[in-house]
Amino acid sequence: MSTNKPKGIVVFSGGSAANNLVDVFKKVRENKKCQLSYVIPISDNGGSSSELIRVFGGPGIGDVRSRLVRLIPDDPDHDDSEKAAIKVFFNHRLPKDQAVAKAEWLQIVEADHDLWAHISTAKKELIRAILNLVNFEICKRLRPSSTFDFSGASIGNLFLTGARLFTGSFESAIYLLSSVCSVPNHTSVLPAINTNFTHHISCSLSNGVTITGQNSISHPLETTALDPSTNPATSPSSRDETESHDAIEDANLPGTLPTLRKQNIHFSKADEDDLPARIERLWYINPYGQEIRLSANPKVLSALKDAQAIIYSIGSLYTSLIPSLILKGVGAALANPTVRYKILILNSTIDRETGPSSSPFSAIDFIAAIAKAGAESRGEGGEVRKHDYCAYVTHLIHLTGPGTPKVDMEELQGIGIETIRVYGRRVEGEVFVQYDEKALVQALEVTLGRRDPRAENIRRNTLEG
Template identity: 80%
Template sequence: MNGVKPKGIVVFSGGSAANNLVDVFKTVRENKKGSLSYVIPISDNGGSSSELIRVFGGPGIGDVRSRLVRLIPDDPDHDDSEKAAIKAFFNHRLPKDKAEAKQEWIQIVEADHPLWTNISNAKKELIRSFLNFINFEILKRLRPSSTFNFSSASIGNLFLTGARLFSGSFESAIYLLSSICSVPSHTLVLPAINTNFTHHISAGLSNGTQIAGQNSISHPSIITALEGQSPPSEHEETEMHDRIEDANLPGSLPTLRKQYITFSKSDEEDLPAKIERIWYINPYGQEIRPPANPRVVEALKECQTVIYSIGSLYTSIIPSIILKGVGEVLSSPSIRHKILILNSTNDRETGPSSSPFSALDFIASIAKAGAESRGFMGEVRKGEFRAYVTHLIHLQGLGTPRVDKEELAELGIETIRVYGRRVDGENYLRYDEKALVQALEVTMGRKGPGVERSRRNTLEG
């Protein structure tokens, strides 16, 4: 041994989509014998997180919680019923019906619920103490104008919020949940911003439209009004929200103060135009430039490989890249491999369907975000794309984004096509895990410099 510390891997991702690849990244990390860091955005203001943000403020924690719980190790040689119980507990959501949800929450807090089965007394009482704490904080904030809605609430999100409020530290809350979930020390879940405050994002479209709030960017906004009445004006809506006693600042944007507990992830309407830019805003809609979590910058400085995982480009990946301090390190040649795992399909953010994003569009967006992190605005020259993306791994088939290999090769970006598989009921391809592991390892040099990119067991037939 030469005493050189193995370089780590940093994965930029959101929540649910990249959770499907956790075992892939775990295998690659084990073979490289280094560290693995997940960088997760905290700007999500949809789902049950929206109610926690409305009442308590603070970051959007849903994606952080889901990754920590997904990282609970599986031991095929042992029947570890407690780990399975903890995973089920922190992933559990209360019923959609408001009254039923509150009743089930009381059962959980009072330890009178089947979810506690197979969780040891020591861990049960530790977990329950933070659930009791958040329950007490909810009761303290109860007002005639504002009551907490437990509908579809995530128990893991409630626990993580309780731990953050109790300790006064988001980082400490993550450490506590990591410990309970037995997440290995070589694997870190790092929020893009280490904060006790809410950070929202805004999108600028090519037609000049601006959309405030991640949920409004990712999912169609539904305007509701009584029959025969017009929806309230922004001024009327602001005044209406100002009469509600919650964690939001008076006069702040109504779209950032609404409850987005229920929405559809499947019924997506096209945006009126393509997204051109993402930026952070304060509660009044003004642009701000927050710095990245120092631990994220540190992880990037110590890594050899960066992976941009599958997921929503503009709400899962870009919000972490545009933060101050990230682009400078990302563009450094000290990071040898900068790998984009291309989505198998375009979504609302990378449409519209009449003009879907190509692989080059994905890469251009990442490069532009990296440049903006460094303070450079405007378009980035194609010749500079390779500073942020050196390799592209992709699928090929009906509905997959177009990949122009010749053009990418001229830019110095290597492409690797891997096997895909279809799951019954889904209209898109999924990555084959074994093929993706091999593609990543070949790219990162595990097989040596002489490996060809057209290995039969890597490429789609």
Template identity: 75%
Template sequence: MLLNPSLTPQSTMNPNGSRVKGIVVFSGGSAANNLVDVFKTVQGNKKCTLSYVIPISDNGGSSSELIRVFGGPGIGDVRSRLVRMIPDDPDHDDSEKAAIKAFFNHRLPKDRIEAKQEWLKIVEADHPLWANISSAKKELIRSFLNTINLEIVKRLRPSSTFDFSSASIGNLFLTGARLFTGSFESAIYLLSSICSVPSSVSVLPAINTNFTHHITVGLANGTKITGQNSISHPSAPTALQNQGTPPSEHEETEEHDRIEDANLPGSLPTLRKQYITFSKSDEDDLPARIERLWYINPYGQEIRLAANSKVLDALRECQCIIYSIGSLWTSIIPSIVLKGVGELIASPVIRHKILILNSTLDRETGPSTEPYSATDFIAAISRAGYESRGIVGPIPQYDYRSYVTHVIHLQGPGTPAVYKEELAALGIESIRVYGRRVEGESFQRYDEKALVQALEVTMGRRDPRAAAQSRRNTLDN
């Protein structure tokens, strides 16, 4: 088995020979990518390891087409984090690193024909994206792109062809590496090595699997929504074949059973559709609050899954847990509900469990009738921890502190409400930091320096005078 320095970070030691415990960050993809430099700075100052726990349940965008044809986990968020961590060296002009980042982040055109034409140019090394990538890395990368291209051709059927529209080159590469090695872990190792991810940082899929795992949520009004795409940013599915009158559920299942793809015959149609195009900005509110999330098998039956063993190892060896910004129910909760995770999070040995509250509400947390407060975020995380442990029933509020000890938040229009007195009564400390506005955006962003200082003050800095100065300058506690 390949030993991946990105998956098993080297432990760091104190001068007295004791091991320095690490930091575990629960996050999704795009939103938390904005805070990668923050976590990198805190990790460097603490001189410890850093582990990102990423869910693999995304079934939207170009990932939906890879899942439909090849099965396997949703890999987009893992790829996004690995590529985001390509180190920048301001003292050196490293054009290759910039080229690799651009290459793996590149998406093909939305038009189906244009997308396939561009894909063939990339596979044949006749594309500007290859400029500034060394011959050795180019041929290594190209070999796995050729692997996925061959697999696409092998699976070509009259009933099903692969749609390259908006496909991510990084996702195609990671899938090709997974199919070639037969190991998701090895595919991550390969991409992390090419991206020069530091050995002290690990990107851990919440479940280490070669299979597809989907999620379902239950709403307060009894409604169930299946599939991450439908929960977070629903879109009309891309039709595999032209159809007239919308089919019944039975007819739709039979129609999908005639399509040769990676899905089991008879599995839920909603999990077998293409969801290549969607919008994260044009979304309707959910009709009621989400109350619970669980994993399902291809037929919609609830199942309990165990977490990646390396995630559990990281939690056993951490000094701090951070719940990053992002979609609460589809980026954070899917990792917490896995067997083994809740018990380790609740351990009193881990002193700091920090929630970085989103700067705005989204479809999952902002129904117009009842928007989430900070306490609601904490309650959802705590319930997921109980679900992980197999505990059924209401969660006593006094146990919230077992899962969240500190809340770092912004304050202003559109931000979730933070009731300091209510949190204090639960034993949870709230820390307000100052944000910044970006032109053209309607919401605040965390100021990186202020957030670094807030995290370090919370976790405890080595120089108490610096901590006190930081608290006065950036925090309202």
């Protein structure tokens, strides 16, 4: 018996940047009346996630938590103070001062904090039970050489960690937080890898330098580039640092890379130095720095198999998108010709990962990186021919304005990739432009086959908001 259920939409993204487009994807999903799946990487080892990983191990959960909380539905017709309170609660970060942060944490777990206002007793006691479990686990792991640092800790991250420890399942922890946040059944948040373990990434630059760990790639406190002419595991300074870390009792295995064991709690995304050269390749590593190939979450592959459209959202190219695309099984699913729409929403600016400023990425460079990641997933190393790019990207949506990546429409159309230009809006006090929600919804709907009658006289590559 045929159900004629509409195929879904799969969005590859990271955390904060793509959160700004959640309402866009929601509207497109509503018009298509289909399932919407977000695929989120779990390789982040910066911020409060780094302390949770150091003490408990497990995946980098910050981007998963961020998306789940962002998906808490807003109902303008009803005053739902509890949903608003839960959103504030799980987005709350403790103060940066370590002592003040710990004091506030104790207020929260003892239900003596204003954050609990407007949250019903049933949900409050469920949330508090998980947070008290985390607190108990932190106390169990207290050692003279290692104490948990609550500085800047995310309450949502602590809850998701506690749920994972309680159930023994990352997938179950996501289900619990989704339920508490009332995330609709038609929208799912899928970790790229369903794991209880920590997985790190490394990348190589065009000048031969290797950088280890996502935090070091995207926003390091200090340079962690490794000299390719030396073996970092055997150099004297590294041996001393490794032995020093081995004396600390935490979740790290003895002898693992010091770079992956540091607390990366404090950093600024605003102050980013250029990389010395372009990123050429990214891969997963084990705790000792050796390259490994990992399989994608089966639910991700299932969503891709049943997709009518794949969207690569805005965000960090090499730390938000590529870690999901290089996983085994993903490349073949992306290249599946039955998926007609494979849409890249191009970033509005160039960042640290798509520089340096002397040689910024163009649109074709973004697409080439995605195609190369897809080929890597399939076990096909090396460069991908330009005429094969359209197997992974069929449509490009982009902005025009100061600082936006260069788009050569003729070159892209020559290799079978359609371009749709969207006029954005300027950000007050900034020189760059950002996507206008209505214009982006229109561009996606036109691309996916629903034509707005008001747009009959607008060319497909010059949509205006």
